[in-house]
Amino acid sequence: MERKLFSPYTIKNVELKNRIVMSPMCMYSSNEHGEVTDWHKVHYASRAIGGTALIMVEATAVTPQGRISERDLGIWNDRHIEGLKQLTSLIHEHGAKAAIQIAHAGRKANISGEVIAPSSIPFNEKSKVPQEMTEAQIEETITAFRDAAQRAKVSGFDIIELHGAHGYLINEFLSPLSNRRNDKYGGTLENHYRFLKEIIAAVKTVWDGPLFVRVSANDYHPEGLSVHDYIQIASWLKQDGTDLIDVSSGAVVPAAIHVYPGYQVPFSDAIKNEADIATGAVGLITSGIQAEEILQNGRADLIFIARELLRNPYWPRQAAQELRTSIPSPVQYERGW
Numbered sequence: 001m002e003r004k005l006f007s008p009y010t011i012k013n014v015e016l017k018n019r020i021v022m023s024p025m026c027m028y029s030s031n032e033h034g035e036v037t038d039w040h041k042v043h044y045a046s047r048a049i050g051g052t053a054l055i056m057v058e059a060t061a062v063t064p065q066g067r068i069s070e071r072d073l074g075i076w077n078d079r080h081i082e083g084l085k086q087l088t089s090l091i092h093e094h095g096a097k098a099a100i101q102i103a104h105a106g107r108k109a110n111i112s113g114e115v116i117a118p119s120s121i122p123f124n125e126k127s128k129v130p131q132e133m134t135e136a137q138i139e140e141t142i143t144a145f146r147d148a149a150q151r152a153k154v155s156g157f158d159i160i161e162l163h164g165a166h167g168y169l170i171n172e173f174l175s176p177l178s179n180r181r182n183d184k185y186g187g188t189l190e191n192h193y194r195f196l197k198e199i200i201a202a203v204k205t206v207w208d209g210p211l212f213v214r215v216s217a218n219d220y221h222p223e224g225l226s227v228h229d230y231i232q233i234a235s236w237l238k239q240d241g242t243d244l245i246d247v248s249s250g251a252v253v254p255a256a257i258h259v260y261p262g263y264q265v266p267f268s269d270a271i272k273n274e275a276d277i278a279t280g281a282v283g284l285i286t287s288g289i290q291a292e293e294i295l296q297n298g299r300a301d302l303i304f305i306a307r308e309l310l311r312n313p314y315w316p317r318q319a320a321q322e323l324r325t326s327i328p329s330p331v332q333y334e335r336g337w
């Protein structure tokens with residue numbers, strides 16, 4: 001039987017040599033200007049050497065106010081381009097494709113100064129009270145995403161991902177728990193989606209390569225969004241030209257999440273099969289057999305690996321070895337959405 005994990009995958013003009021993606025992970029290791037350092041070059045190039053097909057560079061801030069922490073990478077200024085170019089060259093030289101996750105932290109920005117959000121609701125009692133964004137600030141932020149996409153293109157990235165998950169700014173607009181606006185950006189689900197829709201439209205004026213969007217497909221809160229809402233959002237994302245949805249969950253509000261191996265795979269499965277769009281699965285996927293089963297069962301198109309790749313840059317080799325010595329079978333599982 002063909003091993004899907006090690007079969008190529010083409011998305012628009014980009015061919016990935018296998019289905020393994022390094023999931024975006026903030027490394028809190030840039031200098032105070034948000035620039036790439038040698039540390040990033042060693043970190044990302046070693047995962048390319050280890051056999052991962054697509055290296056997704058961590059959440060990279062589109063404005064200084066949008067940084068999750070003061071040591072985040074930035075892409076808000078042309079001065080960031082030189083370091084990012086060196087990074088994409090190294091990733092390419094070592095046989096992988098390069099992606100970048102562009103992000104704005106919204107009310108979860110852990111920086112000095114004011115933070116902004118769709119509504120003036122803090123994340124928790126210890127967080128800063130955010131300033132409710134004016135329409136002018138919304139427009140400026142959409143432009144910042146577009147300019148970041150242009151810089152990503154000049155820097156040599158093959159794929160761009162918008163960070164729409166984990167309670168950061170785009171997710172804050174999507175969720176009714178953090179967006180109580182009365183204007184065209186609040187109220188209905190369609191209005192909540194408008195900010196992301198406008199970012200995609202702006203990005204597409206400068207970028208025609210593959211576009212991924214990471215979402216949190218469950219708010220884990222009775223008044224929040226569930227995977228059913230995300231099936232609808234995914235169909236809009238597809239119409240608006242998103243190529244793949246990277247399916248994560250949670251973190252728009254503090255919530256206890258029950259995690260177990262592959263706990264987010266059912267969300268990827270639902271979105272892929274109900275909205276008919278390519279997806280990436282992420283979250284406690286630790287073995288080659290597990291990854292292969294997800295692909296064989298049509299529950300995702302790409303496998304995003306985070307912490308296993310921190311522990312072991314050669315995880316793809318370990319997975320290949322596992323698949324040489326056992327035969328994964330299509331399994332019976334409950335479709336639970």
Ligand SMILES: Cc1cc2nc3c(=O)[nH]c(=O)nc-3n(C[C@H](O)[C@H](O)[C@H](O)COP(=O)(O)O)c2cc1C
Nearest residue numbers: 023024025026058059282283284285305306307308
């Ligand atoms: C140190 C660290 C930093 C992370 N930073 C980001 C990030 O920048 N963007 C993002 O979307 N997710 C981020 N995540 C979440 C991971 O991409 C991934 O979704 C999560 O760790 C679950 O996958 P895993 O079980 O393979 O680790 C981060 C996770 C870790 C451990």
